[in-house]
Amino acid sequence: MMDIVETPSRNSDALIELTADVVAAYVSNNPVPVGELPNLIADVHAALGRVGGTAEAPVADKQKPAVNPKRSVHDDYIVCLEDGKKFKSLKRHLMTHYNLTPDEYREKWGLDASYPMVAPNYAAARSQLAKKMGLGRKRKGR
Structure with missing residues (x-):
C-alpha cells in the first residue's frame, strides 16, 4: 500500500x-x-x-497608519492611527483593543510627546467644568 x-x-x-x-x-x-x-x-x-504548521516568514513591513498623523487631530475628535476610528479620548480604546499605553502609541507611530490623547474641544470643556466646580483652588479658611 x-x-x-x-x-x-x-x-x-x-x-x-x-x-x-x-x-x-x-x-x-x-x-x-x-x-x-x-x-x-x-x-x-x-x-x-x-x-x-507551514508558517512563512513574517513580513517585516512597518504597519501603515489608518490616516495621516498630521490630519488625525481635529477640534472635536482624534482619529486612531491603528484603525481610523474617531474618539474624544483615545487612552481607553488603545489599552482595551491594542494593549498600548499612550507613550507606546506615540513611540510606535513616531509622534511627539505633546501629541494629545484627548480632542482639544473635549479637553477645554472638561477644564471649564473642573474650574466651575472649584477644582485646583486652595480652600479658604484653613
Missing part, C-alpha cells in the same frame, strides 16, 4: 486555495476598500499557514 505524502507544492497550493476561499467569503459579506485587499489576503494567508 502506498502512503500519500503531501509535497510542499501540493501543501502550498492547498494553502492558496484556502486563502482564496476565506477571502472571497469575507469580502462577499463585508465592505473592504480595494487598497486593503492585499493586506487582507496576506493576513489570511499567514494565519492559515500558522494553523497548518
